[in-house]
Amino acid sequence: MKGLFRLVIVLAIITPVSIFFGYIIMDEGDQFTAEHYMVTGLSMVPLIFALLVKFLMTGSEKNTE
Secondary structure: OHHHHHHHHHHHHHHHHHHHHHHHHHOOOOOOOHHHHHHHHHOOHHHHHHHHHHHHHOOOOOOOO
16 A cells, blocks of 8 residues: 555656646746646645545554554
8 A cells, every 4th residue: 555655646746747847848938827837736636635645544554453
C-alpha cells in the first residue's frame, strides 16, 4: 500500500509541474492568464486528496495486538 501512495504522490506532483511548463512552452513564454493559474492550481487537487488519504490511512496497516 505504501508503494501505491508513493506512486500517486509522485504522479500528483509531476502533473502540475508539467502543466505549468507546458503552458509556458505552448505560449512561447508569454504572460500567464488567470486560466493558466487556475488549471495549474486545480491540477494540485489529486495531490491534496492523495496526501489526505495517506494521512487518514496512517496506522491502519499496523496490528499492535
